[in-house]
Amino acid sequence: MSTAAIDSFSEARPARAQSALGETIFRTLCFSAATLLMAALAGVVVSLAIGGWPAFHKFGLGFITSTAWNPVTEEYGAAGPIVGTIVTSILALLIALPLALGVSIFLVEFCPKRIARPIAIAVELLAGIPSIVYGMWGLFVLAPWFATHVQLPILMDFDSNSLIGRIFSGVPNGANIFTASLILAIMILPYMAAVFRELLLTVPSQVREAAYGLGSTSFEVVAKVMLPYVGKGTVGVIMLGLGRALGETMAVTFIIGNSHGFPHSLFDSGSTIASTIANEFAEATSDMHTAALIALGLVLFVLTFAVLATARALLAGQKN
Amino acid sequence: MDRAFRRKLTNGVFVGACGLATIIALAALVLILWSLVKEGVGGIDGKIFTMTQPAPGSPGGLKNAITGSLMMCAAGMAIAVVVGILAGTWLAEYGGQTPYGHAVRFLNDVLLSAPSILIGLFVYEIMVAHLFGHFSGYAGALALALLAVPIVTRTTEDMLALQPNTLREAGMALGAGRGFVIRSIIWKAASAGLLTGGLLGFARISGETAPLLFTSLGNQFFSLDMAQPMASLPTTIFQFALSAYDDWRRLAWVGALLIAVAVLAVNTIGRLLARETHRP
Numbered sequence: 001m002s003t004a005a006i007d008s009f010s011e012a013r014p015a016r017a018q019s020a021l022g023e024t025i026f027r028t029l030c031f032s033a034a035t036l037l038m039a040a041l042a043g044v045v046v047s048l049a050i051g052g053w054p055a056f057h058k059f060g061l062g063f064i065t066s067t068a069w070n071p072v073t074e075e076y077g078a079a080g081p082i083v084g085t086i087v088t089s090i091l092a093l094l095i096a097l098p099l100a101l102g103v104s105i106f107l108v109e110f111c112p113k114r115i116a117r118p119i120a121i122a123v124e125l126l127a128g129i130p131s132i133v134y135g136m137w138g139l140f141v142l143a144p145w146f147a148t149h150v151q152l153p154i155l156m157d158f159d160s161n162s163l164i165g166r167i168f169s170g171v172p173n174g175a176n177i178f179t180a181s182l183i184l185a186i187m188i189l190p191y192m193a194a195v196f197r198e199l200l201l202t203v204p205s206q207v208r209e210a211a212y213g214l215g216s217t218s219f220e221v222v223a224k225v226m227l228p229y230v231g232k233g234t235v236g237v238i239m240l241g242l243g244r245a246l247g248e249t250m251a252v253t254f255i256i257g258n259s260h261g262f263p264h265s266l267f268d269s270g271s272t273i274a275s276t277i278a279n280e281f282a283e284a285t286s287d288m289h290t291a292a293l294i295a296l297g298l299v300l301f302v303l304t305f306a307v308l309a310t311a312r313a314l315l316a317g318q319k320n
Numbered sequence: 321m322d323r324a325f326r327r328k329l330t331n332g333v334f335v336g337a338c339g340l341a342t343i344i345a346l347a348a349l350v351l352i353l354w355s356l357v358k359e360g361v362g363g364i365d366g367k368i369f370t371m372t373q374p375a376p377g378s379p380g381g382l383k384n385a386i387t388g389s390l391m392m393c394a395a396g397m398a399i400a401v402v403v404g405i406l407a408g409t410w411l412a413e414y415g416g417q418t419p420y421g422h423a424v425r426f427l428n429d430v431l432l433s434a435p436s437i438l439i440g441l442f443v444y445e446i447m448v449a450h451l452f453g454h455f456s457g458y459a460g461a462l463a464l465a466l467l468a469v470p471i472v473t474r475t476t477e478d479m480l481a482l483q484p485n486t487l488r489e490a491g492m493a494l495g496a497g498r499g500f501v502i503r504s505i506i507w508k509a510a511s512a513g514l515l516t517g518g519l520l521g522f523a524r525i526s527g528e529t530a531p532l533l534f535t536s537l538g539n540q541f542f543s544l545d546m547a548q549p550m551a552s553l554p555t556t557i558f559q560f561a562l563s564a565y566d567d568w569r570r571l572a573w574v575g576a577l578l579i580a581v582a583v584l585a586v587n588t589i590g591r592l593l594a595r596e597t598h599r600p
Contacts, residue, residue: 030414034407041431103341119346130528189348278437
């Protein structure tokens, strides 16, 4: 019996030592996983910088300011895709922002609780649809409709030299900057609406009720009390939407028309950074072509990073 | 009187506009789903799952693409779940409040919203240009993993943070070490939430096209070899949709319908599970 006691005692010790070792191993594992995440992001930046270096080195600032994108003569200026990216994203934002505001205010303020939840879920479903599906829908459904019902009438009714004619000039096939922005707007709408809804829900009910108690209409409560209350957070939501729109690839690739150079009108075809990479990378003709595309990737990363960092800073300020 | 009327009118217009915005958003959803169903349902038959992709004009299905997608997503998720859960655990239980923890969380957010095509470029540079020298299913899986990891990490951290501290204290009072408490109590209590993270990650990557374009490339034949270029549903849809052949386009619609249904289903299940976890 005494030997058994000694046995169990001597067994317990290594077990305890093992568990201490296990603790350290587990902790280290968790720590390494977190570090791996950071390394991955650092890897993205470094690999883009190294891969794109030949292009930056050769073209210098001209890479960003020139519009000459010609794989045959090995000249690469990315102003076209860069401007295309910024224009489509901002247009998308202009379309999506009022809608997102409307949806979230409607759900928080006006909608009966019972149907608010199904509607919120439905809008969130919109965010779950893969971007390639948006692209197909844009190409096969939206673009033909847009060409026959919007572009052709404008072409018919306005002189091509008039101001309106010039703003809306373009090949009437529905694949242009504007339809791309429209698709982007539908895609970023659910994200913006969801974050904005959360923001509105942080407004204390006392504040709202006080405003109602003073005899405000719903509009006045929203416009004069709730929106000022969420303040900076709104800008955060806008930046969040912008960040999404900047990097969106497949949907835009389907519908923007994919022509390099500056877009000259709202209904002109164009390209974005992401769509250019998606279209050309697998078939890049030379090392410099590849390098130029990777350099474009770095430009896109810098753009989205700046926008996201701003969004986060503003949203974090709101929550505190 | 006049002023009261004007206020009422403004209010009415505002409420109407908000309602209209909601209707527009819902209409977009309905229109997209309707097109998918209208164009895609007719093409669904046994051939889709039993035959590989056809030459234009001959019958065929999407077997190679579906298999490739499943394999790469599964491999990607295997990596993402392990790394994501461990990293999320570290953030929630160990170092989340240290400066290093804040940095990890911030960079995780950046990774979460980094354009997916850039992840593709990164993996191309590493795996395709240098390590393997050619496109492969492994490269595709790694790109997908990188997209899913931040989602799993984020959800894991959120779900572990929901677990009450009394659980941890009870475990430690019994003499269990911290890691042991996390593994056998906290993870178990949060298991539905962890599953949610996995499902949301899966839903995100199964529809991703851009990062696969130049990592797994695509393959018109049926292949189970992940060291070789591999077909995937999204890249096949991309190729078929932009082709000039009607039967390829029909297949693209079927593929789009399949992917949308799968993604929305997984997404919904994930969200339902998350709601279960939130309930104390």
